[in-house]
Amino acid sequence: MRKIFLSRPIADLKNEYIDFYQEWKESGEDMVPWVISKGPEDFEEMMNWLFDNERGVNLPEGWVPDSTFWLVSEDNKIIGAVNIRHELTGFLMNRGGHIGYGIRPSERRKGYATKLLSLSLKEAKKLGIDKVLVVCDESNIASERTIISNGGISDNNFIEENGNVIKRYWINI
Template sequence: MEHEVTLVKPTLDLQKEYISFYNEWVESGENMVPWVISKDPTDFEAMIQFLRDNEDGVNLPEGWVPDSTFWLINEEKRIIGAVNIRHGLTAFLLNSGGHIGYGIRPSERRKGYATKLLALSLEKAKELGIKKALVVCDEDNLGSLKTIIKNGGTPDSDFIEEDGNVVKRFWIDL
């Protein structure tokens, strides 16, 4: 089942679709991944500006690196997923964040979108000048594990977080 999906930069035109995407995550009660989608979109213009500022490295918190956010949309302009690409790695990101954080809305999972989203994200990372992308997932997230391997991930050492959570770490040559 081949889906026509593309990555787009966050835009005011997609406000209605984004609110639906956001609300679905909130209702699911799941952790919102990537972290940027947990930002309250009530003031939609401010949220878009925040994402643009992050990309330009403006007003970043101490020790943060610039990042780019893209939305995965289908032909109907429905937002299927989101990705946040860090332009560089800090010590924290090297252990448990990686370059690319992505998520597919709950109702659109198990349809092959994550593999496509990561593939498109790797192209964007390459355009940002990243030569080797670090992509991580929790050990118990089998869907994500398979997605990373399908996209050429080479395993590196695991990182164990303070709470005992095991983060699987993979490098992908771009």
């Protein structure tokens, strides 16, 4: 595994982010965390939107402030992304949790998700969050293992209207 670190979104990584985004789009998979589905066609506007979200500016009703970080390798390749919600709503308590994260398709199964979640917990702690909720679909065994390896303690599952089971885990940090 290459050396990696979390970076706030920065303009210097524009080309690397566009490459990350395009790979994910071309895969046809759901984009996780949700913030990466915001297209980077107007990169400056996308960055401003992310920073507004962090400051709680212009949020839709019922939304909470969130911080986005990119997982970057020492050669500046964006490996993944994480979105940390600063607090929980009723919806997030069941379906979203505090932390949503994803690794680009070509970099999976290399241990990056475990490291990304570990680094994200440190950022959550800086935000004053001492107990973090992380969720995953029951079918996402890799994510469940990542959560457990970072100290996740199982809580009650949440069953969506369509029958999908969301596994809920708390991590004390």
